[in-house]
Amino acid sequence: MIFTIAILKEVKVMNNTDKKPAGFLMDRLTNTFSFFKSMTPKSEKDGMNNDVKVLHPFSVILNKEISDHVRSWRFVLLVLIIALTCFASLFTALSNIGKAVKPGDPEGAFFFLKLFTLTDGTLPPFMVFISFLGPLLGISLGFDAVNSEQNNRTLSRILAQPIYRDYVLNAKFLAALIVISVMFFALVFLVMGIGLIAIGIPPTVEEFFRILCFIILSILYVAFWLNLSVLFSVRFRQPATSALSGIAVWLFFTIFYGMIVNLAIKPYTPSAMSTDRYIYVFESFRLGLLRVMPNQLFTEATTTLLMPAVRSLGPLTMEQVYGTIPGPLPLSQSLLMVWPQVTGLIAATVLCFALSYVSFMRREIRSR
Amino acid sequence: MAENIIELIDLTKKYGSFTAVDQLNLTIRKGEIFGLLGPNGAGKSTTILMMLGLTEPTSGMASVCGIDPTTKPIEVKRIVGYLPEDVGFYSNRSGYENLMFTAMLNGLSRWEAVTKIDQLLELVGLTEVAGKKTGKYSRGMLQRLGLADVLIKNPEVIILDEPTLGIDPTGVKEFIELIVTLSRAEGLTVIFSSHDLHHVQQVCDRVGLFVNGRLLAEGDIPTLSRKLFTKSQFVIEVGISKEVADSQHDSEESDSSGWLMDLLKEIEGIIDVEVKNGIFQIACSRDATSEIAKAMVEAGEKLIYLNKKEYGLDDIYYRYFEGGESHE
Known part of the structure; x- marks a missing residue:
């Protein structure tokens, strides 16, 4: 990492000579890096204890944001809702797991993963719950990030302190992300632990890593919604407006978008007479449209990760399927398959962040 | 005394076709108390924002202690304390915690901050309510907490935007006296904007009159009256x-x-x-x-x-x- 910083500094020097905006950006970058550098144990050597140590302003804001989240009723309620639904789905999975194992099942080796995917139809499985409640979590942690500061008139006071303006935005995002990560890791490991006690079969190494990937993916998914709502919180002055916009986008994608896509392409639905090629193109096109939705990306990615038997996410022709032996994919192949989905999610997240960053940095901060 | 701490040269700020601040030239000397006067929307706050680098001037330049706030806002913010109009604090935190947050943002260690905060709370008379959440503070208490918040970084210049707004008359008197005592004792340069004339008159060494983004006149009050009422003094x-x-x-x-x-x-x-x-x-x-x-x-x-x-x-x-x- 030190190496990266060195390079960045080089670039900075080069940029300063010809163009100002690029140099400015590099300044920002090196600044963020210097924060990470200051987090390394160097400071412990200098200071005797915590009280004498001077914290980097960024970590001061970060600490404050995290403690704000953890202390808030909103977060407590969300954790309760999510924990309850998770344990409910764990319960249904556990009560049906005996019937789930059939001889000759290709997924027989992945018994433990069934804890997250199994259902008897009364309650959705764990992974569906996450895809449903994740957006809610993200939106509710971010929708008043910036505008509440402005409405409480604290923003201009904070920005009058010697800190870079983006520290505020970055800290808000990072704090929510850290809180979400801790929560997800705790929750999933708890579910694993209870499952372990209940069924008595430990997960294999591959299963463990699959679950780890699933957690990271879920965090990424929530991060997208978090960024979207932070973007709305920068754009809209009223927290209610920004919360409703976030929920509107979420509802649009979960309920209406799929309906609209199906309605729009209905006239082109292949009939029994259509050629294989036509059916293939049609199906690919339909999936392509659906993959605009972040929840579609998430569902596809989690399904592949938690059900090793899933071998393809797109349409397959008879020739492709012919002669294949049903069997689970190794983790590396599953990961390779969901890579486009993961990239898409990251891209959407970065896009939202960039938009809110630009509009926040150029904003004039009035006290009211 | 003659040292100029703030210099504004042809400072202009336009919002679209509307000119908020028009070719402003102003110098403020070290250690003086300067009052920015003018009706609402005269461009006082915009001028203050430009001095702090919180907004960019359309043209012209500002210099605070020899530093350009547009290109080096961080350095300026390190030596300038700013109390915004109608200041707000995190209402779910105590006054003490709010001050601690500001202190640490200014690079004070927790240990330094504790002594400093105790000192300042004593100064502004909030020691008893320091542990109370700021959501329960009165307007005057918030304003005094704001002053402590501004002073925590040991500023050379403090800028107060409408500091007397919404405080009762006795509160205003105490607040103003506090500012004057501080300024005289520590050689602070104080700039404050107000439309409350009496307080400005009591306190300021010099005033600047703003109308429609222009500085109509500046100087101490006898000078101003001599300028205006030339015939019949x-x-x-x-x-x-x-x-x-x-x-x-x-x-x-x-x-x-x-x-x-x-x-x-x-x-x-x-x-x-x-x-x-x-x-x-x-x-x-x-x-x-x-x-x-x-x-x-x-x-x-x-x-x-x-x-x-x-x-x-x-x-x-x-x-x-x-x-x-x-x-x-």
């Missing part, structure tokens, strides 16, 4: 007993000022005499109060009211805003 108000006046003069005459002008014409520097609500207003170029009184008593008038009127900021202010157009 002094106005002496005289009242005489009605019955006596009626017996001595004709009824038409007693309401006009001609006889008094005749009476006073020997005194040097009398310019004009006007009657307003039965009170004679004598404009003169020098302080002729005693001569006027003597002349009137000798003439047998029964003098019941005598007042030397001095031009305060009120008059200056109203004179400017009345004549806002004619001055352009």
Whole structure:
């Protein structure tokens, strides 16, 4: 990492000579890096204890944001809702797991993963719950990030302190992300632990890593919604407006978008007479449209990760399927398959962040 | 004293076609208390934002302690304390925690901050309520906490935007006194914007009058009044007993000022005499109060009211805003 910083500094020097905006950006970058550098144990050597140590302003804001989240009723309620639904789905999975194992099942080796995917139809499985409640979590942690500061008139006071303006935005995002990560890791490991006690079969190494990937993916998914709502919180002055916009986008994608896509392409639905090629193109096109939705990306990615038997996410022709032996994919192949989905999610997240960053940095901060 | 701590040169800020601040030139010296005066929307806050680098000027430049706030806002913010108009604190945190947050943002260690905060809370008189959440503070308490918040970074300049807004009169008095004491004791430069003229008059060494984004006049109050009321610097108000006046003069005459002008014409520097609500207003170029009184008593008038009127900021202010157009 030190190496990266060195390079960045080089670039900075080069940029300063010809163009100002690029140099400015590099300044920002090196600044963020210097924060990470200051987090390394160097400071412990200098200071005797915590009280004498001077914290980097960024970590001061970060600490404050995290403690704000953890202390808030909103977060407590969300954790309760999510924990309850998770344990409910764990319960249904556990009560049906005996019937789930059939001889000759290709997924027989992945018994433990069934804890997250199994259902008897009364309650959705764990992974569906996450895809449903994740957006809610993200939106509710971010929708008043910036505008509440402005409405409480604290923003201009904070920005009058010697800190870079983006520290505020970055800290808000990072704090929510850290809180979400801790929560997800705790929750999933708890579910694993209870499952372990209940069924008595430990997960294999591959299963463990699959679950780890699933957690990271879920965090990424929530991060997208978090960024979207932070973007709305920068754009809209009223927290209610920004919360409703976030929920509107979420509802649009979960309920209406799929309906609209199906309605729009209905006239082109292949009939029994259509050629294989036509059916293939049609199906690919339909999936392509659906993959605009972040929840579609998430569902596809989690399904592949938690059900090793899933071998393809797109349409397959008879020739492709012919002669294949049903069997689970190794983790590396599953990961390779969901890579486009993961990239898409990251891209959407970065896009939202960039938009809110630009509009926040150029904003004039009035006290009211 | 002569050191200029803030210099604004041709500073202009435009929002679309609207010019908020128009070619502003202003210098503020180290250690003085400067008042920015003007009606709402005159560009006071915008000027302050530009001094802090919170908004970019459209053209012109600012310099605070020799640093350009547009390109180096962090350095400026390190030495300038800013108390925004209608300051807010995190209402779910105590006053102490809020100050600790600011202290640590300014690079103080927790240990340094603890002593500093105790000191400042004592100074602004909030020691007893330091543990209370700021959501339960009154407006005046918030404002005093704001002052502590500004002082925590040991600033060289403090900028207060409408600091007296919404505080009761006694609170305002205490607050203003606090600021003055601080400024004198530590050599702080204080800039504050206000439309509360009396407080500005009490406190400021110099004032700047803003109208429509322009600085109409600047200077200390005697200078300003001399500039404005060039002809008649002094106005002496005289009242005489009605019955006596009626017996001595004709009824038409007693309401006009001609006889008094005749009476006073020997005194040097009398310019004009006007009657307003039965009170004679004598404009003169020098302080002729005693001569006027003597002349009137000798003439047998029964003098019941005598007042030397001095031009305060009120008059200056109203004179400017009345004549806002004619001055352009």
